[in-house]
């Protein structure tokens with residue numbers, strides 16, 4: 489009896505933000521869309537995020553950040569994922585990221601960046617359309 | 624090498640990425656899953672497997688974090704499988720146990736995996752048992768399984784664990800009722816967590832009272848311990864008891880339990896094989912829906928129908 493393939497998503501909050509309401513809203517929305525969402529709470533280091541993605545064998549990572557530390561943290565996370573051989577994971581980000589930084593962030597391998605107030609349906613559709621195909 | 628062989632190799636070498644992929648293969652129950660288990664099975668049976676069950680919010684995840692730290696101090700490697708429920712409506716799941724354990728995630732001697740029940744009843748996932756085998760084959764000394772904790776009787780865990788710790792905490796209202804219903808019998812150790820709170824002693828006494836009612840097998844009397852998972856107080860004592868229970872299993876009940884577990888696993892595997900081979904054959908021959916319709920139309924009852932198909936199956940085999 490063949491089981492079904494579930495989309496596994498890690499929702500992580502790097503940086504020193506002190507609340508995670510937005511991240512939880514996205515996590516719940518993805519769960520309600522039928523995905524398995526691993527939620528790790530506040531203040532995750534890049535090392536913790538990359539290692540969690542590895543252990544949980546996720547297809548997708550959603551990073552949420554408000555504090556403006558994305559310039560330091562996102563490239564580090566992407567670098568660690570590559571070092572661990574996890575470049576096939578689709579990474580998106582959400583939160584407050586200035587327009588002028590978006591191109592630079594995407595160059596590090598982050599596939600899409602959602603601004604504050606993006607409807608959760610948009611994010612769900614994006615994940616469903618862009619989840620990497622795996623065996 | 625096939626994909627399954629390659630991953631089995633990696634698992635046996637303790638490679639973390641291989642362990643992660645192996646658990647995914649087991650969870651998705653692909654054709655490779657059986658091959659994978661078959662090839663790692665000879666290397667299993669070395670780890671001590673601890674089950675942690677008890678109501679939601681009693682502090683299971685927090686306590687596991689402290690237990691893992693204590694085992695790490697003793698130089699042991701640890702695997703953790705934390706199970707959370709799949710939504711019956713959407714099929715999705717929110718897996719949040721890691722929140723309490725994230726500091727362990729970068730310790731190379733620890734491997735943590737969150738797992739959704741995928742509608743399997745009894746407080747664990749169908750894949751939990753085989754995921755434990757993966758961690759065992761990968762060389763983890765201790766493996767801890769956290770059950771869902773939904774309060775229903777979560778007794779499946781004893782098919783997986785060697786030492787079962789039932790957690791309770793004061794201030795969870797009528798949860799003691801839930802503990803009474805079936806879960807008392809599976810406890811090898813009781814931990815009353817949140818012992819920093821007022822009513823901890825009353826919780827201890829409640830458990831004592833129930834234990835006195837059904838005190839049958841006296842070879843192992845389940846101890847009742849108090850823990851404070853936030854500070855870690857009481858955790859070394861808990862580990863002492865777990866180790867004591869492990870030694871007890873090795874000499875007294877051990878062989879009986881090992882035999883019982885092997886039997887349950889064999890019977891379940893046979894059931895699954897026979898059932899799916901009969902159902903598949905009925906479906907291939909187009910008889911499945913026909914039979915269902917007859918049952919709905921009251922032309923045949925389910926039991927007689929089952930009798931018929933099983934008889935036919937074995938007649939063919941003779």
Ligand SMILES: Nc1nc2c(ncn2[C@@H]2O[C@H](COP(=O)(O)OP(=O)(O)O)[C@@H](O)[C@H]2O)c(=O)[nH]1
Pocket residue numbers: 677678679680681682683684685686720723772816817818819820850851852853854
């Ligand atoms: N006061 C107190 N709170 C605790 C203790 N252990 C856990 N908690 C809190 O209880 C809540 C639930 O803990 P969690 O580990 O998630 O419980 P689980 O649902 O059983 O896994 C969290 O807010 C913990 O911080 C304890 O020993 N004392």
Ligand SMILES: [Mg+2]
Pocket residue numbers: 683684685719720769
């Ligand atoms: Mg928990």
